[in-house]
Amino acid sequence: MDAPLNAPDLVDALRADLDAVGYDVEHVESVLGPVAAGALHRAEVVPALRATDTALALGGGDEAVAVLTRLFVLGVSTTRGRLDRALARLGTDGAQRLGLVTTAGQAPDDEVRALVDLRPYAAVDGRGEATWWLASDLGELATGGALRTDHVLGVGGASTTLAQVTVRDERARGLDLGTGCGVQALHASRHVGHVTATDISRRAxxxxxFNAALAGIGEDRLALREGSMLEPVAHERFDLVVSNPPFVITPRRADVPSYEYRDGGRAGDDLVRDLVVGVADVLEPGGVAQLLGNWEVRRGEPWDARVGQWLDASGLDGWVVQRELLDPAQYAETWIRDGGTTPERDPSGWALRYGAWLDDFASRDVAAVGFGVVTLRKPHDEAARGARLRRLEEVTGTVQQPLGPVLAASLAAHDWLAARDDDALARERLQVAGDVTEERYLTPGAADPQVVLLRQGGGFGRTVQVGTAVAGLVGACDGELAVGQIVGALGALLGTGAEAVAAEVLPTVRGLVEDGLLLPA
Structure with a gap:
């Protein structure tokens, strides 16, 4: 099977049926219950099978959702009669014409099997809640075997992460590079006038x-292009580029399978490097590119050495947030299992591929592999290049999604600060963000705190340790007094003078503004 058929009348009937029976994330999880839903998230299907068995036995309003969940999510066959009832408008014949199922015959009790995974999707990005239905290839849980090399992946954790970190202000033209089943293009369609989506896989x-049609997005708003990386759009320009590229670092050996959805056919992290360095060619001035990626950390080097070189070569504003760091063995285990090979099912294949991964990393002296989010922006003009953003940080703890609005606000704060020297900053009025709290730690009997911490409740959840002067300034930032007025008062209070206080506090104030703990009033 290549991909579902995009037949407008049948797709419209399918959409109406799925909506009518309430085939959404909330209803599915209600039918499964919290235990079975949690187990399914851990790739354990037995509780979900039992829960849907019960729903089928009871009948009623949950029966159709149970049928669709078992068929399209769990990969369990159903009968023609049951599917005809669940999809009253489309029917089993319509589903077969779309390429969603295959049937054994025309009798009500004849078996029907799914050819695709079709499930409800819900996520919150910077524009609010988004809900669709998404079709992809059946996964390993449903097929019970290793994935085909041209497997079209559904929505995973990486896809959701990218959707949540993408800036969502209004844009004219957007590009989803390596679209897969199209989820990033769907998210972009909510705030971008026209979206172009590319992939090397014709099946993807x-x-x-199909997914765009099911979501009601016409070809006048979404263009699909076949080709590798930036080649299909080499002479075009975009205001927003998003990419969950095939960034997995895979040994380039004939005895190690390569999967189109994750392997870019390049050695090491070259594909991500080339994308970071080359995406400037398709960005409009002021345009933003956001992508996920892996980067190799060579022995004896800090994690940000290689990716920092990529930023420098790009000529763009660059902000890298490393979310995870795995050693070579952990990385190999993760991606060998992802392809459907396990030591229990295929001991010899597991050992061969494990060794290939370790040999590949050893050939380049790789000590670890980082994973994270890269945000790039093309300066508006040459003057803006003098105040380039270059930020590389490791944030491995819990963050509050969606981060898209946080990243957008931080980019705007960088520009606001770049336009103001210290004298201009002193004339501004600031206020403390609503999610910031202060903690003070005192030695018993001491009059002054030994440690003052400013904690951010949302976004990256940053904690900043500050001194007495900065704490005093932040405490007085209520939008009424200018920064310079507060600095002058602190200089008199501390007996050090305004100039000394300004030299101490203004660099920290700039950081607090850029991170969103202080806001321009």
């Missing part, structure tokens, strides 16, 4: 086309 583009 077929799924993306």
């Amino acid at each position: 583009l077929g799924f993306a086309r």
Whole structure:
């Protein structure tokens, strides 16, 4: 099967049926219950099978959702009669014409099997809640075997992460590079006038086309292009580029399978490097590119050495947030299992591929592999290049999603600060963000705190340790007094003078503004 057929009348009937029976994330999880839903998230299907068995036995309003969940999520066959009832408008024949199922015959009790995974999707990005239905290839849980090399992946953790960190202000033209089943293009369609989505896989583009149609997004708003990386759009420009590229570092050996959805066919992290360095060619001035990626950390080097070189070569504003760091063995285990090979099912294949991964990393002296989010922005003009943003940080703890608005606000704060020297900053009025709290730690009997911490409740949840002068300034930032007035008062209070206080506090104030703990009033 290549991809579902995009037949407008049948797709409209399918959409109406799925909506009518309430085939959404909330209803599915209600039918499964918290235990079975949690187990399914851990790739354990037995509780979900039992829960849907019970729903089928009871009948009623949950029966259709149970049928669709078992068929399209769990990969369990159903009968023609049950599917006809669940999809009253489309029917089993319509589902077969779309390429969603295959049937054994025309009798009500004849078996029907799913050819695709079709499930409800819900996520919150910077524009609010988004809900669709998404088709992709059936996964390992449903097929019970290793994935085909041209497998079209559904929505995973990486896809959701990218959707949540993407800036969502209004844009004219957007590019989803390596669209897969099309989920990033769907998110972009909510705030971008026209979206172009590319992929090297023709099957993936077929799924993306079907999913866009099922979401009611026409070809006048979404263009699909086949080709590798930036080649299909080499002479075009975009205001927003998003990419969950095939960034997995895979040994380039004939005895190690390569999967289109995750392996870019390049050695090491070259694909991500080339994308970071080359995306400037398709960005409009002021345009933003956001992508996920892996980067190798060579022995004896800090994690940010290689990716920092990529930022420098790009000529763009750059902000890298490393979310995870795995050693070579952990990385190999993760991606060998992802392809469907396990030591229990295929001991010899597991050992061969494990060794290939370790040999590949050893050939380049790789000590670890980082994973994270890269945000790039093309300066508006040459003057803006003098105040380039270059930020590389490791944030491995819990963050509050969606981060898209946080990143957008931080980019705007960087520009606001770049336009103001210290004298201009002193004339501004600031106020403390609503999610910031202060903690003070005192030695018993001491009059002054030994440690003062400013904690951010949302976004990255940053904690900043500050001194007495900065704490005093932040405490007085209520939007009424200018920064310079507060600095002058602190200089008199501390007996050090305004100039000394300004030299101490203004660099920290700039950081607090850029991170969103202080806001321009």
